[in-house]
Amino acid sequence: MFNFFDELKKIIKNEKLIEKYNIVNMSGKILYVEGHTGICQLSKEIISFKFKGGVIIVEGKDLILNELMDKTLKITGEIKKIEAV
């Protein structure tokens, strides 16, 4: 089966960069994250989580941490902004 991230890794030479985290934003309604190391902040407007070397801040409205696992998470709601700090 076609693996989007694996194909991307083949094309991009600096693999270390893309091994940190992967985010898929689906129409601003669902945000799928791979490679997080823990959530920092949780509210209806802001959900932030750590990754190796920084923090991702997701801003929006009625945000829910729909799934939370060791390395992956899924955020649903009206996603307005994703910022890596």
Place this chain on the structure above:
Amino acid sequence: MKKINYVYFEIKGLNQEKFFNSLSKKFYLYEINRLEKNRTSFKVSFFEGPKVKKEIISAGFEILKEQKKGPFFYLFNLFTSYGIIAGIVISLFLYFIQLPFIQKIEVWGIENSSQVVEFLSKNLPSKNRNKINIHQIESMISDNFDDISFISASIIGQSLIINLKEAIVPPEMNEVFSPLISPYDGVITDINLIQGTLNVSVGDIIQKGQILVEGKIINSEGEIFNIQPKAEISMNIWFEGEATHCDEEVVSLRTGNKIEKSVVSLFGSEFYSNNPTLNFSNYETETSTKYLSFNNILPFIVTKTIFYEIKTQTIYSSFDERKDEFIQKARLNCLQKLSGCEIIKEEKFRIIEGAGTTSVKYLITAEVVF
């Protein structure tokens, strides 16, 4: 991944993010929703619920709400509802206790089954179906109910089912039949007895209303049985017709003059009349009535009376000239008395002469079979 069976937690406390981070390493958490600053709800798998609860308590959070949802939960809940389990056990116990007993008696095949049901309710040897002897029940019914020809008893479930068939009693056993009676005066010519006791023989002169066959038979043991009398009996019967001729005959004839009178009436009261002058010495009338209109609002009735003037005339004739006519007239008078089922065997007439009159008497001998 959506789970049907889950546990919903609502917790209260500070620094929840750290707690979720540590919890997510051990359990799958979903639908984490920050309701307020220090209040969050989330769901975990139904089976992981107790472990998660322990983690929450050990982390020092207050559990505000804990709800178990899903079909498995309801099933699990059923098994842990001791009242329901006790109810089911008691019901099953009572069910098995009453299972060997007859609860219902059904009687099929006859219209009035209440008597049999009542009899069995009182006389059933035992309510325990294992102690009931079907053949004994059948013989009990047979002994106590004479009008039943067939009995079949069976136990189906907790019902005792009795299938009966009523005995068809021949009408001869208790019905009284009226005897066969002669409808004519005559002489018996032939008898073909089908059933019953014959009261007459061939050649007997019979009067109308006389008993021909009795509605009973006596067997060799002297027992009397009522029976519908049946026989084919042939009889000779006679019919007589008469016509009388007078040498002088006075007849009334219409002269052709007539007067018409019309009366209009309403509700029985005369409303209008033309009142013609009647100057006939002898007359005969014809009256007809009809409604003037076809509605019931004003029911005017027109009564029309026609007065015909008549005159009397004496006609002289001899019998010899009109003999055939009077014989035929006498015959017709005779034939009118026949019902139509008779076979005419013989016809004869005789002429009786008197003073100025001559009578023709016609006699028909007919055979009738009934």
